[in-house]
Amino acid sequence: MESTAKKMAIESNATTEFAEERARKRKRHFDEDAEDDPIQDSRIRFKTEVYFYVLDIFVGQFENRFSDFKEMAKLFTVLNPKRFEHPDAEKKMLELARFYSEDISKPEEVVEEFHSFRKLYSELAMDLNSDAILPFLIANDMDRAYPNLAILHRIYKTIPISSASAERSFSRLKLIKSYLRSCMDEARLSNLTLLCVERDINIDKDRVVGRFATMKERRMAF
Template sequence: MASGQCPNTIIGIIQTTLGEINSWATGCGLSLNRRKTELMLSTTKYKLSLPLSRELQKVNLDLVQAMDLAKDLREEVKKIREKKDAFSAIYEASKKIAENLDIEIKHKRIARRQKNRANPEVQSTEDYFRATAFNPFLDFYIMDLGEGFTKHENILEGFSALFKHDLNEIDKVADKFIKTVEFYQEFLTTKPHAVLVELKVWKRYLIRKGDIKPGNSLDALDHCPEEKFPNINALLRILATLPVSTFTAERTFSSLKRIKTILRNPTKEDRLNGLTTLAIHHDIPITADEVIDELSKKSRKLDFLL
């Protein structure tokens, strides 16, 4: 499957799926219009992350490049969030899909008092889904990009000096580079200001070799001999091995599969969350006193006998 055809292919699959769901629901006398509308809107919204998703799948992508891409996407999503007419195009595209599937787009009943679901005071169906689906999605997406990529910006921003090709540009980010060197000082052999000088010498070395301009850490390592520039080589190796993303969610599901066996199927949510947390964060030590203190917070008919 070509990557450029992915969105259209996904929409085609969803249209076919929604058609089957619609036939099944009609036969059972059910109405799923609102859920299907939210699914169609979500399909269009997730196209925003397609460019970043493609880049994250590249083999030679390092953390600095990923952080820059995430920052650009975050700023673009912020602009979309601020535009009042940005949702109109998405809504019209969803309406066309709904017409092809014979689905009526309508929103939930607006009540005077409602605590269990979204209940915005709106005048149209488009405004309802903008307030309950589109804007919350963008707010969460902006927050998630910030937490996932840009929270280590102060430390990682210094790595950008490794890819500055002008010595004057290196001087502009020298303070950030020194902070990064100080953070990884235990892996280096000289002091931060000496590493900065080594960086400038390495840049002159690249210019003398034919004005080489590496675009990522792996390319830079090929042109940074360790015997001549040991500290710059160490920083490039650190940058190349820093993970761009993690599989925490996948590991969580794997742990849950091992914990919730057939015998533990009746386990309630609180107990299951506790067992899963213990299994995932097994490296955190827990003493018997901490367990007793936690159990003692709840009143019990029987006293603890130690």
């Protein structure tokens, strides 16, 4: 990082040396150690007072931002096939289903589906990880047999690892819903925001127009 900063300073015609300060003499008390003396080397002082300080802030911010995600991830450990035979697997599955009670109408049915799928997984001697179970269920048309289990896997695969996407969405929101668009309804605002945030995704325009044309009869043929 220091080498990169010096290179950028040279390109900007800026100085590449740390500013030296005049050494101040101070009287040392009898109970002071040598470590209590101020740092005279400007490079070491910058490293101690700025670089390490910024790193401490980064580490603290990462811990605060990801602490909630870590607690959330613990609920989904039961979806890992390596945890299927854990003594508390069914209890953890019920706890996870009750946590998402708005998506799972009957949490008790999730335990039954989990018990059945665990037996099937053992009989077929499959070797899958947590990310491969949902594609396996969909590919074999088993998501209908295990609907609640498939819902939990979908929730697990769509949980964001940070709040960056949400913050980016709010920053786009003020650009979309301006003063002239204050009367925009919620559905249109949501659709425009989705198009703006996910603008990097390639969309087949002909397919979209064809689907729009077949939604209902229209006077004009597209």
